[in-house]
Amino acid sequence: MPRTSFNYAREVDGWQSSIIMACIGWIQRTFPEAPLMVQKRDADGEWIEVLDSPLVQLLDNPNPFYDGLLLQSAFIADLTISGNAYLLKVRSGAGRTVQLWWTPSSLIEPKWPSSGTEFISHYEYTPGGQQVKIDSLDVVHYRLGIDPNNLRKGRSPLQALLREVFTDDEAANMTATLLRNMGVPGLLISPEKDATISPQDADAVKEYVRERTTGDRRGQPLVIGSATKVESFGFNPQQMDLKQLRRIPEERISAVLGVPAIVAGLGAGLDRSTFSNMAEAREMAYESGIIPLQRITGSQTKHQLLSEFVDAEDLVNWRVVYDLSEIRVLQEDEDKLSLRTIAQVNGGICKVTDAQRILGLPEDDSQDFYLRGFNMLSVRSGETGNEILVPQEEPKQLKSGDWSEEMKTLYWKRIDRERLGWWGLAFQKVEPLYYDEQKAVEKAIKKGDMVGNAEKAIDSLSDKWTEVLEKLTFAIVEHFGKEIAPETMGKQAWSFDPTHELVRAWIVNHAAESVKTILATNLEDVRKVLLASTDEGLTVPQIGRKLREFYSDRSSFKAMRVARTEVTQSASFGSLESAKQGGVMRKKIWLTSRDDRVRIDHLDMEGEEVELDGTFSNGCEAPGLGGDSSQVINCRCVLQYTTG
Template sequence: MSWLQKALTAIRHPRPFIAPRMLARTKFDYRREVGDCLDASVVTAPVQWLQRSLPEARLAVRRRQRNGIVKPLDDHDLLALIRKPNEFYGDIALWFGTVLSYCIDGNAYWLKVRNRAGRVVELWYIPHWLIEPRRPDSGDGAFLDHYRYSPGGGYQAMRIEPQDVVHFRHGINPHNLLKGLSPIDGVIREIFADLESSNFVSSLLRNMGVPGVVISPKGGAMPTPDDVAATKAWFTEQFGGDRRGGPLVMGAPTEVHPYGFNPQQMNMSEARDVAEERVCACLGVPAAVVGFGAGLQQTKVGATMEELRKLAWHNGVLPLARSLADELGRSLLPDFADGDRLEAYWDTDDVLALSEDEDKQVERKLGEFKAGAITLFDYLTETGRDADESHKYYLRPIAVIEVPLNQAGRGNELDPADPTEEAEPGRAKARGTKDAKHGEGDHDRAGRRASAEEMKRGEAYVLMLQRQEAGLRKAFEKPLLALFGKWRGETHRVAAEILGTGKARRCAATKAIDDELLAAILEKLGIEAWAAELTQAYGAHYLEVAKAVQDAAERAGLGTSLPDPVMRAIVASGGRRAGLVDLDKQTRQAVFDALAEGRAEGEGVEQLAARIADYVEGGVWNEAETRARIIARTETKFAQNISTIETGTAAGVEEFMVFDGRLGPGRSLESHIARNGSIVSADEAAAMADAEHPNGTLSLAPHFDLEND
């Protein structure tokens, strides 16, 4: 056996460590005297505060999809089960018991009850003193063998398998690696001191209400034992309980001397404050929030109650909630379908103590987004809102232009001494008299840069296009969603029909991917007709974009109308773009993935047909809404650029200004940053538009040579 194997074996089967039950430097068993702490107010007060506070947050489940998007699942079966764990109590009572055991013992247990199909249908809280994790008796390599449940009441101890227990642990107890460590175990002496202080005062009040007295006869008389007992009983009866403070009349000369301490001398508040502070510190809750006197004194030295409540949530409730949610994800979520892609968490949106913090966070994130430091996707996800790929962009004012440090104060003019502005090989040469005007001859066009005044005019045109863009995108999303919904209905009908055949049912029973079944579904879908419908939708959208660009061009001084050939050319561009979408490949992959995942989860014909229809409708984006948004955004931007080129060319414009790479280094490609402000030909502009990324920021504007104006 290698040293590594020996080490692993030692971890799984540690030698029994008998921890001394006595605390350090004492032989008195404080743990045994304190007991279960259920009668110790110094413990139950902060624990009950945690019990009441935790339900303010809402337990939730979310799914992380293949594209990284997080989707809340408000109707998940796990949440329904916890809301009604059994027929005798609900989720609040379940969490109350769980928090109690977790805070006092460091261990809390739920018992799973399954039906005949093995599905968890009930959850039961088990007090921590009734159940114990056990190691295997034989060295078979298992770390945990079973749980021993001793319900009492004459019932024999039961063996429960680990998969039927949800075991919430507070960390790991080094004396017993199978259990958690009690958070209050280190303050047992302080808890004992508080109990003893309470018992002392209670005993004093119960006996007499005043410190003890010495009653002795005068004159050297010696009373008999019977006289002593009778006097003691008479005095206790006459001056104890409700008769406290009554007059004392003796029948013979008698001296009465009080002994002990007066109430001021027996003030134990400072000692009890220490216990309150340390117990609350171990549970992460400020004493003032609970209502202890020690904490209320703290609020007089600057800390407000509102701040202390926030501190209690951050140090006490949230760490507790995260620990509970983590164990649910490990021990309970896997009992539900697709549990490996789910995670449990606590939604704190409705927690009053944290509301201001969340408002400040949202305000800060909004400021970062407006400043262009984060994307809209980052802002939405970090503030708990829905987001998708279409939101991955920055918000930057169009009038803001990046200026390299070595060009500060010189505008956008080309610096001949700057080697970074040299022409790139392979660019088309400048043509006509304009090149002669600039004195460049056959110099590469990459050296042409727009002046500050030219950029200002171009920005005004680009800004008009940007204002049109949102409305055009939304208008294109509607027919796309209708088209995808139509494809979904057809797919569901075809898939249900083919999956309902005997051959398909036999295939599904063996969970085998049948290529013939896949081909049969694709053949009946009529993807060629789908492609024609998509081409028609693209063409109609490009026509609308061309009309909007024509309006912007008219304001920019490029004429009042577009010739029909130009309009047809723009619409044809949309048809060519639609032809680039490989619907056959996308649909094939969607059906393949749906069949594989649906069979892996044991779905029936109807469920499998619905899954296939959803996958086909969503395409590579998994959701129809996301698919429509991304296509609408990409095609609207491309259509605007192509329409600008065609419109400008029809009006006699030979050159266009490039606006790109304006998100800065690290966010935009260096080549896109370099070409911002450059002047290119119509052919070069069209090539740039064709090569643009779906999330690109390329915009084009007609270039008017101001030197010839």
């Protein structure tokens, strides 16, 4: 060590330091969370996992006496403390490595000829004091960097902290010594005034005081026959402030090892933490401690072990890595991920199917499209966006068959685009209701009858659901009712009244029926979770976690399904009711969606014409309205109207 002649390295043993072992212990427990895997680069340059790699099998079962996790734990601790870790290879008769054994770095040393013709010629292994020469090819030597004093070995960063480790050890020793000596640093016992005492009496008094103030007798009354003065000398614990003294080693050792003090449970971190930042601290520990260590060991495993299982000339196309995909602390917060993904969908950045895949939901192929609000206009590069595409001719009186295919396509696209825009708004209104339901159900199941109480909890939200759906339905009906009037006549022919008695009655009845169906579906889903959990013999807290997982997985999907259904039905009703209020249109025509995602049943309905109060051949009053669910769900057709 610089600026001192004291040999701290001789006095310090990292394996005996509580601070070092707190950090090492966390690394040992955490390092195996990411399983090791072998990957090979394919013809397209993509890394593909090799599932049947013999290297993975060897590291998982290195020898008959301990498994891969124990082996990994041992060499990671040794590597971190000493800067070196060694695995000894045991070969079969054919020369293949069939076993691996960890050996402490203190028992093995790399050796080389004095001529310098070889970097490392062999390793000298000294178990039980006997020297054994081992070929360098039979040793896996992991290093942390390169020791400038011995280029064949690695160097632990703890070498720079020997004084800090020594300081903490001495502080611990001092505390233990004080407790052994009745909690005072030292006693000076002397006769009062001019009295004298012989050496024999002095030794007797010393032994008498020691016997009655240490061990199990500490704190007992002490009686001395003659006038005696007892004084303490040295510093007491308060004067030394050992707590603050020991914080410095904790801070520096945890920093060097890449493990924040709070993660290792050290006082230097706990004193300044409320645990609200624990997730960030664990993530930091992974990124500054675990991941770099995995990258170092993975590379050295590739060159010293994987090279025995693949051709040397092809080794460049192989690598040894650790799978971090399932490490919880490195995963994005689910709530943040959901909000960000929903915002990207509503902003038209990613498709609905992309969002379903990102959130781990079942992918619906019919949702392979972008959502863009009706107030957003797609503009090609180089265009101003001010040009409005309108039909070449605007008929004064619309009759069946009057519209060209171009006019029908433009009309359908505008209606469909507006419906898609309302999906996002409806989703934002509905999704929070599922979170409210989750909390209510979790609370209810703690009271006994789980299914019965869950039903009551779900039913208790009926009024809130009704309020949300009535307001949402009114807004959608009003929008599409006012939109259809000018569209059907080419000019504002009438004003749609969303407050009409018939409209209000439909909105109330529709919301009530929707709430009834939604809550019944939700209860059935929750009932299945509760019964399955009960059959497994889970406790109430475990069932609570099951419910949280269920709602986390399904709430977004279910909310979007409700949003789509409500928008489609309300838009169709608003359009149809507006046409009825106008008194001009006499018939309605089924107009299928103008893309390749049309129901086969609906392809045959293109141009089908019925009275305004009539029912189409599929049993629907309008797209998504009435009829069997097989004809309603995900329907994207629209209505066209005619005066003839």
